[in-house]
Amino acid sequence: MKMLINVAERVVADALRGMAQAHPELVVDVENRVIVRRDAPVAGKVGLVSGGGSGHEPLHGGFVGPGMLDAACPGEVFTSPVPDQMVRAAAAVDSGAGVLFIVKNYTGDVLNFDMAAELAEDEGIQVAKVLVQDDVAVTDSLYTAGRRGTGGTLFVEKLAGAAAEEGAPLDRVAAIARRVADVSRSFGVALSAPTTPAKGSPTFDLPVNELELGIGIHGEPGRERRRIMTSGEIADFAVDALLEDRPPNGPVLVLVNGMGATPLLELYGFNAEVQRVLGERRVAVARTLVGNYVTSLDMAGCSVTLCEADEELLRLWDAPVSTPGLRWGR
Amino acid sequence: MKMLINVAERVVADALRGMAQAHPELVVDVENRVIVRRDAPVAGKVGLVSGGGSGHEPLHGGFVGPGMLDAACPGEVFTSPVPDQMVRAAAAVDSGAGVLFIVKNYTGDVLNFDMAAELAEDEGIQVAKVLVQDDVAVTDSLYTAGRRGTGGTLFVEKLAGAAAEEGAPLDRVAAIARRVADVSRSFGVALSAPTTPAKGSPTFDLPVNELELGIGIHGEPGRERRRIMTSGEIADFAVDALLEDRPPNGPVLVLVNGMGATPLLELYGFNAEVQRVLGERRVAVARTLVGNYVTSLDMAGCSVTLCEADEELLRLWDAPVSTPGLRWGR
Structure with a gap:
């Protein structure tokens, strides 16, 4: 690699x-x-x-x-x-x-x-x-x-x-x-395995026609492997896993996160599917962030995180932040 | 893919x-x-x-x-x-x-x-x-x-x-x-080829032990293929290609850009080598930006862009910007 x-x-x-x-x-x-x-x-x-x-x-x-x-x-x-x-x-x-x-x-x-x-x-x-x-x-x-x-x-x-x-x-x-x-819940999906510099080869084998649902950020095993799914099917699976674990009682902050090697073009498209599923499940979305934020080296894949946000948390989310990776407001 | x-x-x-x-x-x-x-x-x-x-x-x-x-x-x-x-x-x-x-x-x-x-x-x-x-x-x-x-x-x-x-x-x-x-000059390097959704397979073949120097952002051919090089060797080659084409007369803005699938960890390490070469060549660096900004889908690799910046351009660089991909200042 x-x-x-x-x-x-x-x-x-x-x-x-x-x-x-x-x-x-x-x-x-x-x-x-x-x-x-x-x-x-x-x-x-x-x-x-x-x-x-x-x-x-x-x-x-x-x-x-x-x-x-x-x-x-x-x-x-x-x-x-x-x-x-x-x-x-x-x-x-x-x-x-x-x-x-x-x-x-x-x-x-x-x-x-x-x-x-x-x-x-x-x-x-x-x-x-x-x-x-x-x-x-x-x-x-x-x-x-x-x-x-x-x-x-x-x-x-x-x-x-x-x-x-x-x-x-x-x-x-x-x-x-x-x-x-x-009040935060996440679910990740791998399309490929990450390669660490020390090992120099992928940390696990994932056949070309399979993905791993429920992956961790160090290549730890997930829930199950399936034949490749569409982004819509992945969004259904991931969001349902989140809502089943903790149905939110109010609006959520959404993080559609890339694992490293998945293009932003695909992450935005996946976000459209995540928003569709949330809409179908009557979950209100307060804010959405899409990009590579919590990555796993060069792994292809994504994760979805929902964080239920009351007015105070929403105000804190909108407050200015100035870091290399996240920056807005004054 | x-x-x-x-x-x-x-x-x-x-x-x-x-x-x-x-x-x-x-x-x-x-x-x-x-x-x-x-x-x-x-x-x-x-x-x-x-x-x-x-x-x-x-x-x-x-x-x-x-x-x-x-x-x-x-x-x-x-x-x-x-x-x-x-x-x-x-x-x-x-x-x-x-x-x-x-x-x-x-x-x-x-x-x-x-x-x-x-x-x-x-x-x-x-x-x-x-x-x-x-x-x-x-x-x-x-x-x-x-x-x-x-x-x-x-x-x-x-x-x-x-x-x-x-x-x-x-x-x-x-x-x-x-x-x-x-006053802007760029040079790119590919460690892998991008895969377009329409084609579904890499747009060119790059053997596992080779990289392509001078790659474009659509998988267009570069200058030459070489056996895999260290990030230091790549920085030497890329920066020298830039300086040979146009030696700057003053400080530069530096963009160390990821092509899509190369981890930010590696891009920062590559930046250290780019800065080393610029120092050795006595080119003053005014500002540096590292990240995925001008990508080529899921291609692994990077590019370096130098932009010679006088005081006016430096002031314009530091001026506030508020976009999804680039954001700072007020």
């Missing part, structure tokens, strides 16, 4: 150097692997820290900036970052108002963020945590006890980030993050 | 419907295939219209909005839009201040925009045109007499768009667009 890289061992370090050069508004510590917004710590503001394996860009480093994360800790590809990164990040963004760790539910991430929280508190930093486990496809997957954290992470980071930017205290920011995690 | 589509014939129509639903700030005429900013025509403002084959998203429809294009005309995949679309777009955005057509140098696009300009002028709309032909790789390619228009189009649309937003008259906006086209 061909890649645009030098050597597998240096992929993350190379990417961080290139990111630093493209984004002077961020401080990228390539050696210690921490990405911090340049004006951190912001006086009186709760600091938001997330992180996880690399290969899901723009998540998380591309979501650092005003209105979203204060810092991100990238691990090796598909591998948890270590507690030292998280403690450094917490120290860099803590203004005294405390820090929220946003953790996707993978065993390594959970353990390492837990350890980092203890270490940071030993240093006098107040830490709260939120666990994102939005993927309804399967439980107890390859790297996960319980449900996986996937596209819902974008909603947690954006909405809690907006609350923190408004000056909400730590308990309130954490409560909003947990509420968003509670 | 698996795709996230319904049927090949409906790919563009489906995408436009999905785009309309995700972007209420745009008016998407699905039937007539014209995408217009909702507040058009803006009183006293020159209207910017571009278009071309679909499959390069976010170009051009994703660049419609304040500070960039007023309208875009998407053709079928890798196929020119027709004059009727362009005339409709011109009529929708003309406030009386005239319209600039931004045309990538492909035979069909050039002919159709020429015809549309005549038709629009018959309707009393003043039209100026700029031709983008920034790709230094080859001349007289598959769909092109002369050089192809590729990544430089982003700079023309952004910088002329900013000038128009400031209220510059048509001759001035056109002069800026031509100046930007004159």
